[in-house]
Amino acid sequence: MDQIIADRNTGTSTIERRAKLFRGFADPSRLAILGALCEAPLAVHEIVTRTELSQPNVSNHLRCLLDCGLVASDRDGRFIRYRISSPRITALLNDVDALLDVVAEGVEACENYCEGKMLKT
Amino acid sequence: MDQIIADRNTGTSTIERRAKLFRGFADPSRLAILGALCEAPLAVHEIVTRTELSQPNVSNHLRCLLDCGLVASDRDGRFIRYRISSPRITALLNDVDALLDVVAEGVEACENYCEGKMLKT
DNA sequence: GGTCCATATCATTCCTCGCTGATATGTTGT
DNA sequence: ACAACATATCAGCGAGGAATGATATGGACC
Numbered sequence: 379m380d381q382i383i384a385d386r387n388t389g390t391s392t393i394e395r396r397a398k399l400f401r402g403f404a405d406p407s408r409l410a411i412l413g414a415l416c417e418a419p420l421a422v423h424e425i426v427t428r429t430e431l432s433q434p435n436v437s438n439h440l441r442c443l444l445d446c447g448l449v450a451s452d453r454d455g456r457f458i459r460y461r462i463s464s465p466r467i468t469a470l471l472n473d474v475d476a477l478l479d480v481v482a483e484g485v486e487a488c489e490n491y492c493e494g495k496m497l498k499t
Numbered sequence: 500m501d502q503i504i505a506d507r508n509t510g511t512s513t514i515e516r517r518a519k520l521f522r523g524f525a526d527p528s529r530l531a532i533l534g535a536l537c538e539a540p541l542a543v544h545e546i547v548t549r550t551e552l553s554q555p556n557v558s559n560h561l562r563c564l565l566d567c568g569l570v571a572s573d574r575d576g577r578f579i580r581y582r583i584s585s586p587r588i589t590a591l592l593n594d595v596d597a598l599l600d601v602v603a604e605g606v607e608a609c610e611n612y613c614e615g616k617m618l619k620t
Numbered sequence: 621g622g623t624c625c626a627t628a629t630c631a632t633t634c635c636t637c638g639c640t641g642a643t644a645t646g647t648t649g650t
Numbered sequence: 651a652c653a654a655c656a657t658a659t660c661a662g663c664g665a666g667g668a669a670t671g672a673t674a675t676g677g678a679c680c
Binding site: 421422423433434436437438440441456457458 | 625626627628629630
């Protein structure tokens with residue numbers, strides 16, 4: 379718990395880094411995108427089709443995921459193909475599912491905070 | 500990606516469950532609390548001292564974490580001792596640190612979204 | 621070069637959530 | 651029963667960010 383106040387000089391502590399990374403995953407749209415990319419690399423319009431999200435919305439989230447280093451992109455003709463940047467990401471998603479097996483009902487029940495937004499349509 | 504639209508009847512799809520769980524971790528205050536509890540079970544006032552968060556704030560977050568099943572509580576005299584509910588949680592936190600080793604700079608650089616809030620003081 | 625398609629950007633709106641301050645509940649010891 | 655401490659609850663404020671619609675960029679093919 380020393381690290382709670384550590385890195386105060388750098389402006390971003392270990393905890394804040396963790397929180398920021400978690401935030402990257404804490405959105406249904408981004409999870410839908412990552413889930414689709416976990417199966418295969420996809421171009422933007424393919425992601426749009428599969429997730430049924432709007433194109434600007436997907437593009438915005440992809441930029442966020444790209445800046446965060448969670449996905450990578452390669453130009454492929456007129457398309458830009460996105461892919462998961464590291465197998466650690468799929469590993470993390472699997473761990474979350476494993477944890478959900480234990481705490482699923484609890485998470486559903488939590489109405490105070492973490493109400494969250496729903497995936498559109 | 501069929502599961503994106505699955506469970507529409509239940510109101511909560513797999514993706515939304517995942518997002519909700521991630522949200523539980525996507526806050527510096529809750530991460531500080533969980534980090535402290537990972538080392539040892541603690542009473543509320545001890546968490547307040549270590550994290551330097553306000554007492555109502557800690558209490559609110561603990562309620563959220565308790566409802567979500569991420570922590571458990573036992574009465575111990577006039578104290579209420581909180582503890583991590585499952586070793587899978589510490590495992591998840593370790594995975595996040597492992598992923599951070601890879602994408603740390605990227606996450607720091609992401610200014611578009613996920614600006615996040617800082618830990619107080 | 622011009623048109624089409626794929627993708628990115630911008631401004632605005634709306635909603636969620638975290639923090640605070642005051643207060644309520646509850647438990648222990650005298 | 652009362653005093654003191656530990657914890658929980660509540661209303662209100664403020665900020666961050668997600669989605670939308672319109673628009674801009676940019677490569678590919680004729």
